[in-house]
Structures are given as C-alpha cells and as structure tokens.
C-alpha cells in the first residue's frame with residue numbers, strides 16, 4: 385500500500401477521498417450569500433465577525449474553513465444565532 389503524503393492526508397476526506405478544502409466562492413455557491421432557513425435566527429453581522437475572528441486565530445480552525453472539533457464549516461455555523469464553539473477546553477465564543 386502506497387504511503388499517503390502529508391498534504392494528501394490532510395486535505396482529503398477519510399471516507400470518500402474528495403478534497404476537504406473549499407474556497408469562499410464554493411461556500412457561497414453551496415449556501416448562498418446568506419443562510420436562509422425558516423425558523424432559524426441569524427447572528428448579527430458584528431457577532432458573526434467576532435466569532436470568525438476567534439476561529440481564525442484558533443489552532444482547531446483547519447483549511448481556513450472548518451472546526452476540527454465539530455467538523456462544521458464555520459462560515460455557516462458562525463452565522464447561526466444559537467451556535468456555540470465546541471472547544472473541549474471551553475467555548476471560545
């Protein structure tokens with residue numbers, strides 16, 4: 385069995401081998417500019433920015449998009465009012 389390079393191992397899904405990296409444009413294409421789901425309240429823009437600032441400096445923030453603890457795309461999760469940071473050391477936002 386061929387060894388998996390560090391780069392390939394870090395950027396491919398363990399289940400299907402697709403890339404786990406998404407560009408901001410791909411995220412917008414998947415979810416739209418804003419999240420529109422009935423009955424779900426969104427965080428204010430300033431709260432969203434505060435949350436993302438915490439994520440961007442967190443060592444659990446992977447690929448510029450994803451929290452290693454919950455596997456969520458933070459561009460989406462941070463927009464949901466009721467979301468919280470799942471850091472096992474204590475919520476960072």
Ligand code: SF4
Pocket residue numbers: 438439440442443444445446450451452453458468469470471476477
């Ligand atoms: S642990 Fe919290 S701050 Fe860090 S990436 Fe996950 S949600 Fe963001």
